[in-house]
Amino acid sequence: DAGVTQSPTHLIKTRGQQVTLRCSPKSGHDTVSWYQQALGQGPQFIFQYYEEEERQRGNFPDRFSGHQFPNYSSELNVNALLLGDSALYLCASSWGTGGGEKLFFGSGTQLSVL
């Protein structure tokens, strides 16, 4: 049973560029959430996708956008990268959106913006 998989594992970009991160949820899960984790901090919620729609969003600007595909996999896009976007980006999957479901994480994509 494959867990949550993310690609790439590491990425280096320069300011102003755009980046796309990818995630495949754990088998049996239909909901994908994205989190940003700065060094020394806990994960911060970006948004959640269910049935190919954004269902909830955290306090992140419109530069952060996403997509969910019919097979439940998801992408996170960040436009006009800033130095402060450097972080570990985590994808998490669960079943349903009502809350109270176990949330499982991938290993993350380490993004460095120079």
Add this chain to the structure above:
Amino acid sequence: GESVGLHLPTLSVQEGDNSIINCAYSNSASDYFIWYKQESGKGPQFIIDIRSNMDKRQGQRVTVLLNKTVKHLSLQIAATQPGDSAVYFCAENYPGNQFYFGTGTSLTVIP
């Protein structure tokens, strides 16, 4: 213990001792909680969860205690091993919403 803030709390324990990691959560409406372990360069790993209708839940070598009166969670690790060294996060979830994470507690096990 862990709370939302700028400093990462640290805990050092001797191998074989029991560890207790504390967490203050923020929302009295939160009804589901998860403890995660995060090793360097990896994503958070699910350890144990508890719902608000319970005060205590036990797993393999781990116990989670929930005190809703003071909005406090603790994670107890029995017979701590070097492989338990990591950052531990508690996450709270209230109905229909996402999970909120604290800053985490760094646990170091001394051989």
